[in-house]
Amino acid sequence: MTKAKRAKQPKAPKPRLPRGLQDIDSKPFTQQINMVSQLASLCEAHGFCALDTPALEYADVLGKFLPDAERPNEGVFALLDDDEQWLSLRYDLTAPLARYVAAHYDQLPKPFRRYQWGWVWRNEKPGLGRFRQFMQFDVDTVGASGAQADVEMCMLAADFMEALGIARGDYLLRVNNRKILDGILLSLGLDPDDAAYEMRRLTILRAMDKLDRLGMDAIRLLLGAGRKDESGDFTEGAGLGAAAIDKIVDFLQTDDKDRQAVLNRLGTHAQDKGKGAELVKIGLHELALMDELLTQLGYGAERVLFDPSIVRGLDYYTGPVFEMSLNMSSAKSQTGDAARVGAIGGGGRYDGLVARFKGVAIPATGISIGINRLMAAREAMGAMTEAEQEAGKARLVVVLVMDKTRLGDMLALVQQLRKAGIQAELYMGDGGMKAQLRYADIKGAALALIEGEDELAKGVITIKDLALGRQKAAEIADNAEWRASQHAQQQVKKEALIAMIQQKLQIN
RNA sequence: GCAGCCUUAGCUCAGUUGGUUAGAGCGCUUGAUUGUGGAUCAAGAGGUCCCCCGUUCGAACCGGGGAGGCUGUACCA
CATH class of the missing domain: 3.40.50.800 (Anticodon-binding domain)
Structure with missing residues (x-):
């Protein structure tokens, strides 16, 4: 286009894309379709039913992050409908599931087992492997309180990885129990009635969650006075004393190579008197039940391990929590970036979520896989199923x-x-x-x-x-x-x- | 959100310590060789030097503000 022509239409829009959003062209999109259909057929084989729900929901149905007029898009994308009601783009598939189950509870088989995949949106700063629109693949069982339901999720998560050509040993599902974490916090001697307790609890849990990324020394700082990062920015710590920090550090040791070893070691934290130790004991018992089933079915510690540093989100999990990570050492990490993809999925038990609508607690457990991250990681690892190799040929x-x-x-x-x-x-x-x-x-x-x-x-x-x-x-x-x-x-x-x-x- | 760095062609980047017409490589288009992509050779198109305001005779370059990007950190249902 000549300059003269350009001058006549000065407002030609640039073909730009909002940050954190991406086009997916032929090759990766085909790959994505293949991945989803592989996971879906595994779910069908397990007897899970397919479900789809809309991208938009009423904001109050999705819960928290309720928009207010000044900052409607904090965390989520929200818009005001004609009737003055707030709508939000869903930020996960679990909240819509809770809505669906509550609305159709009478007609559904109990337990209700469904799988679902779809785009979700989060209005956050995007980064490496983090987008504002991404695809999740969820599997949940609603209305089952037993460890067998949690164990099924763990096994399914492992089976997913292998179905996608990720070799045994290159993935690891790490499992913890929120009751253990809460019990440990209680036994630190913190007073739950203290006004600052909730803040402090969050700070501690968040610090523990960072063990993987920052290492134990940084965790000590975050539990204590605070830590300065490499840009010079300072993160306020939890302000715990040396004894409490030592106790947590001891709790977090992750050298254990099998599940029984973790249970034995954490058992020492269940021996004190008091509410905290009592909670730890209950959590350990739940884990022990899971271990028994996993072991009988041949899912060893090279696939499913117990790890006390797994926290997951802070809100609705009530029992076992899972996190799936990949061993990227086999990746051809040219830039080193590939090695830091982070968790590619997670989940856990959330016995309180449906209760928001029904008033009665309905136990539920599930997993969620981040399709986009998983795809990037597989690419870096060179994981290819035969079907994909076949499809990739000219x-x-x-x-x-x-x-x-x-x-x-x-x-x-x-x-x-x-x-x-x-x-x-x-x-x-x-x-x-x-x-x-x-x-x-x-x-x-x-x-x-x-x-x-x-x-x-x-x-x-x-x-x-x-x-x-x-x-x-x-x-x-x-x-x-x-x-x-x-x-x-x-x-x-x-x-x-x-x-x-x-x-x-x-x-x- | 906080902190640091960055923004010149589609991409990766040079550039003049403020001076007229802003460059390279790759890519793209066209042509040559063949009714023939990919190699080779030749030519061409493509730029508001992120935007606005200021300083100056003169700004891509200096100052202020803004936007966008990257990295770390925070948050992450």
Whole structure:
């Protein structure tokens, strides 16, 4: 566009995208569809039902983050409807599930087991592997209080990873119990009636949650006076005394290599008298039940481990909590970024969520997988299922248009190819032969078919092997030799065309 | 939110300690060689130097404000 023309339309919008949102083009989108359908069929095999719910819900139904007029978009994306009611884009799939269960409780089978995937939105600062729109895949069992339901979630999470080609040992589901965490806090001697207790509890839990990322020394600082990060910014600590810090640090040790070892070690924290130790004891008992089932079913500590530093979100979890992480050491981390993808999923037991609507507590447990993060991590790890390798191969055949009076014949040829199970398209543009081959190249097609004057006269079709041609090009630097190299193509009789294409596609 | 750094072509970046017409590589378009993509050669298109205000004879460059981005940190249902 010339400058003069530009001046006439000065307000041409830039084709920009809001931060934290992304286009997903052909290859990753196809991969995403494949991943979701693999997980969905696993869920179906377990007897979970599919469910879909709308992206928009009433803000008060989603709970917390209720928008106010001044800051309607704090944390969530919200908008005021015509009737002056606040709507929010869902920020997870669990709150809508609670709404759905409460609304249809009478008709649903109890326990109600459903799986669901969809986009969710969070209005937060995006970062590495964090977006403002991302896809979650959730599986939940509502109305089951026993450890078997939690254990099923753990096993399913592990099965998910393996179904997606992530090798055993490259993923780890770490499990903790909120009752243990709350019990430990109580036994620190903090007074729950103290006005500052809740703040302090959050600060401590948040500090514990950071063990993975910051290391134990930083955790000591965060539990005590506070910590200064590398930009010089200061984070206020919990202000605990040395004895309390030591107790927590001891609790957090994560050297244990199997689940029984964790249970034994944490058992020492259950021996004191008092409410705190009592809670710890209950939590440990729940974990012990899970361990028993997991062990019987062959899910060892290399897949599902107990880890006292797992906290997960602070709000609705009431019992076991899970977090799925990947061992990225096998990743080809060119930049080092790949190694820090963070948790790719999590979940736990939330016995209070449906009670918001029904008044009676309905126990529930579930997991949630972050599809986008998982996809990025798999890419870095080079995890590929056979189906994906198959799908990633060049299969497309592009038929060129050499003579526009013969479009009908060409379309018929393409149809014939498709009937034979060959992925094929006719060039739809206006370009000449050069443009058409460039099109086939950019599409990553395997073959191009040419039926021009010469071929028509001879009753043949030219098959051009694009991949082979590219490979030859890489070896040639001289123009004359290039011209002599004859384009990696061959002519076949029309009757033999389909058989030849099928043969060529197999070899590729 | 807080802190630090950054913003020049589609991308990655040069640039003049303030001086007229702002550059490179890659990419893109067109052409040559073949009815033929990818190699090679040639030509071309593409810029409000993030935006606004100020200082100055003169600002991409200096000052102020704003926006956007990156990194760390906080929050993360």
